[in-house]
Amino acid sequence: MKSIKTFAAVIALATSFGAFAAQTVTATASTLDGAEAKIAAKAAAEGATSYKVIEAYPGNRVHMTAELNK
Numbered sequence: 001m002k003s004i005k006t007f008a009a010v011i012a013l014a015t016s017f018g019a020f021a022a023q024t025v026t027a028t029a030s031t032l033d034g035a036e037a038k039i040a041a042k043a044a045a046e047g048a049t050s051y052k053v054i055e056a057y058p059g060n061r062v063h064m065t066a067e068l069n070k
Helices: 002-019 032-046
Strands: 023-029 050-057 062-069
Touching (some): 023 032, 032 062
Antiparallel strands (some): 023 062, 050 062
8 A cells, every 4th residue: 555655656746847847949040149039939939938048059050959937
């Protein structure tokens, strides 16, 4: 019986943490400003209150990834 309660508690915690997982979005543009503008537009469309750029790779084009906070 104790193992069933423990299992149920683990499932409840795993489910609650999954609900708070951050959503990520990506964008590609020719400049950093252009990529960030696309990220901002996607964040607004998703209803995010803010976003945090977690990576940006420049080259011929800029690839940027951000986490959205709701």
